[in-house]
Amino acid sequence: MNIVVCVKQVPDTEAPIRITPDGSGIDETGLTLVMNYYDEHATEAGLRLREQFGGTVTLVSVGPERAREALRTGLAMGADDAVLVSDPALNGADHLGIARVLAAVIKTLPHDAVICGKLSTDDNAATIGAALAEYLGLPQATAVAHLEVDAAGTGAVVHREVEGGVEVVAVPFPALLTVERSLNEPRYPSLPGIMKAKRKEIKILTLENLGLTAAEVGVAAARTALVRLSPPPARKAGRIVEGDTEQAVAAILAFLKDEAKVL
Amino acid sequence: MDFQLTDEHRMIQATVREFATREILPRAAALDHSPTFPAEIIQKAAALGLMGMMVPERFGGAGVDAVSYVLVQEELARASAGVQTIITVNNSLVCDPIAHFGTEEQKRRYLPRLCSGASLGCYCLTEPAYGSDAMSLQTSARRDGGEWVLRGTKIFVTNGVEADICIAYARAGPEPGARGISAFIVEKRFPGISVGKVEKKLGIKCSSTAEIVLDDCRVPASNLLGEPGTGGKIALSTLDGGRLGIAAQAVGIARAALEEATAYAASRQQFGRSIGEFQAIQWMLADMATRTDAARLLMLRAAYLRQQGTRYTREASMAKLFASETAMWTTHKAIQIFGGYGYIQDYPVERYFRDAKITEIYEGTSEVQRLVIARHVLGKNVIGDA
Numbered sequence: 001m002n003i004v005v006c007v008k009q010v011p012d013t014e015a016p017i018r019i020t021p022d023g024s025g026i027d028e029t030g031l032t033l034v035m036n037y038y039d040e041h042a043t044e045a046g047l048r049l050r051e052q053f054g055g056t057v058t059l060v061s062v063g064p065e066r067a068r069e070a071l072r073t074g075l076a077m078g079a080d081d082a083v084l085v086s087d088p089a090l091n092g093a094d095h096l097g098i099a100r101v102l103a104a105v106i107k108t109l110p111h112d113a114v115i116c117g118k119l120s121t122d123d124n125a126a127t128i129g130a131a132l133a134e135y136l137g138l139p140q141a142t143a144v145a146h147l148e149v150d151a152a153g154t155g156a157v158v159h160r161e162v163e164g165g166v167e168v169v170a171v172p173f174p175a176l177l178t179v180e181r182s183l184n185e186p187r188y189p190s191l192p193g194i195m196k197a198k199r200k201e202i203k204i205l206t207l208e209n210l211g212l213t214a215a216e217v218g219v220a221a222a223r224t225a226l227v228r229l230s231p232p233p234a235r236k237a238g239r240i241v242e243g244d245t246e247q248a249v250a251a252i253l254a255f256l257k258d259e260a261k262v263l
Numbered sequence: 264m265d266f267q268l269t270d271e272h273r274m275i276q277a278t279v280r281e282f283a284t285r286e287i288l289p290r291a292a293a294l295d296h297s298p299t300f301p302a303e304i305i306q307k308a309a310a311l312g313l314m315g316m317m318v319p320e321r322f323g324g325a326g327v328d329a330v331s332y333v334l335v336q337e338e339l340a341r342a343s344a345g346v347q348t349i350i351t352v353n354n355s356l357v358c359d360p361i362a363h364f365g366t367e368e369q370k371r372r373y374l375p376r377l378c379s380g381a382s383l384g385c386y387c388l389t390e391p392a393y394g395s396d397a398m399s400l401q402t403s404a405r406r407d408g409g410e411w412v413l414r415g416t417k418i419f420v421t422n423g424v425e426a427d428i429c430i431a432y433a434r435a436g437p438e439p440g441a442r443g444i445s446a447f448i449v450e451k452r453f454p455g456i457s458v459g460k461v462e463k464k465l466g467i468k469c470s471s472t473a474e475i476v477l478d479d480c481r482v483p484a485s486n487l488l489g490e491p492g493t494g495g496k497i498a499l500s501t502l503d504g505g506r507l508g509i510a511a512q513a514v515g516i517a518r519a520a521l522e523e524a525t526a527y528a529a530s531r532q533q534f535g536r537s538i539g540e541f542q543a544i545q546w547m548l549a550d551m552a553t554r555t556d557a558a559r560l561l562m563l564r565a566a567y568l569r570q571q572g573t574r575y576t577r578e579a580s581m582a583k584l585f586a587s588e589t590a591m592w593t594t595h596k597a598i599q600i601f602g603g604y605g606y607i608q609d610y611p612v613e614r615y616f617r618d619a620k621i622t623e624i625y626e627g628t629s630e631v632q633r634l635v636i637a638r639h640v641l642g643k644n645v646i647g648d649a
Contacts, residue, residue, distance in 0.1 A: 072274065191278075191312030191313065194271055195325065195326055195327060
């Protein structure tokens with residue numbers, strides 16, 4: 001089974017994020033960048049399918065050259081190959097543009113399953129997977145929390161976490177899946193894996209290599225534009241309720257009823 | 264001069280930091296309060312390639328360099344010095360001498376098991392009457408046909424209870440001192456070897472420390488490690504590597520104490536402000552940070568020399584000496600910053616303090632390290648070659 005996993009490099013969610021003074025982006029000085037956590041789960045899902053059915057796991061990413069580090073993490077986890085599309089003409093591309101670039105790469109690769117994280121933790125758009133399925137003409141199942149591939153590897157039954165319950169969906173392969181973090185527990189890259197990943201070549205492609213132009217996928221083609229980033233408002237200081245337990249409970253009840261209006 | 268770690272060093276460090284923080288740290292206090300061998304953690308560590316880190320990949324090891332090794336040991340010890348002890352002994356004192364001095368057949372038979380976590384190793388050098396004076400050891404080895412017969416008692420053997428593969432030193436020839444000593448790979452299943460008294464310790468409690476009794480233990484001749492009479496050389500060269508592991512352990516403990524004390528100083532309020540605003544506390548933290556960094560630099564220098572293939576005995580001793588005394592000093596200060604809370608078991612700093620002490624003792628006491636260093640400073644002409 002040939003599996004393609006899409007990977008994005010994002011700021012570590014535990015690191016403090018600073019926005020550039022003009023609001024056009026994130027200040028990258030001193031920022032820790034990691035593989036999007038959801039993509040770790042997607043990589044793990046791919047590796048488990050390979051362990052079950054044989055075949056290969058190929059990672060694909062679109063981003064600046066530094067995104068190689070995120071691919072290196074996936075290779076150290078055990079993926080076979082990695083491709084990065086890096087082109088300055090992609091600055092300002094929107095999600096649909098990025099999905100078209102990913103689709104162009106994946107069309108050149110054998111793929112029985114394409115796996116993405118449900119969303120990336122930097123912009124929370126959850127758009128790439130769905131758009132990519134459309135561009136590739138594949139059936140899709142998003143937000144997969146449980147994955148069961150039939151013994152012949154011809155399709156899967158998946159559980160999707162939906163409001164108030166679970167939706168069970170069957171998809172024939174080749175298909176595109178986007179995965180929840182509850183799907184699996186990603187493995188740590190092993191030390192031998194890290195040493196092997198060091199020796200693997202990460203193929204870097206430009207738009208030209210893919211037969212695409214900036215006019216088709218770059219900022220000129222973008223249907224959305226980032227207007228401004230702004231930090232969330234500073235959290236207001238909490239209120240400390242003084243007094244003995246009885247008085248404090250009464251004060252908190254009054255607050256919940258009259259001010260917060262949750263009781 | 265380039266002070267940068269490579270991309271691989273940083274990736275290995277980050278991976279093991281996350282592993283240690285998620286898999287070891289949450290269990291460290293319980294493993295200290297009610298000591299049990301952390302079998303599950305050791306199996307997970309083996310899956311990551313941490314049990315035979317510098318062993319070549321063709322023998323099942325991770326094939327990483329000595330700088331990676333000390334970076335990993337620091338991360339493990341920062342989470343639990345007890346867990347790290349188990350791992351560093353398997354690496355430095357068991358895998359290393361087999362990888363360096365073993366025959367092809369010995370490497371093939373023992374290294375894959377030791378690296379995969381199927382086996383665990385221990386190192387039997389110290390005897391009741393011979394600690395720092397290890398080269399006078401009296402365990403005997405007598406040749407009997409195709410076997411060696413070992414007789415004697417070894418003590419303070421880390422992993423002694425759980426290990427199934429032991430590196431044991433015994434006197435196989437009439438020559439006095441180091442020249443009469445040979446090294447052997449002894450399996451626990453061989454007849455005549457047994458575990459004696461199991462020690463109760465001040466710290467590093469989840470690692471076992473046991474007496475190993477060799478009562479006419481019969482060892483196949485093919486399990487002699489290196490040439491007859493080279494055991495002393497093997498023991499000392501192995502300890503150079505071991506001291507890197509202990510230096511890293513001490514750096515990890517010192518860092519843990521510094522991290523805890525820093526967080527506490529920022530949050531603990533007295534006299535209407537955080538205690539970190541008082542200069543008395545600031546100076547302690549500044550000294551703790553400076554000494555910890557200095558210890559780490561000595562550790563990295565020794566590891567760097569090892570991977571260059573240069574002799575690093577002096578540098579390994581300096582790193583081990585300075586790092587262990589730094590761990591002791593830093594954990595002592597951490598308790599002071601915590602005050603009464605530092606003295607009770609609800610916080611980890613008293614554990615760091617107890618764990619730190621062993622680093623000044625095992626794999627050569629601070630006094631032995633100074634002896635080794637002084638010998639390099641003064642030269643053999645002044646104090647002779649012991």
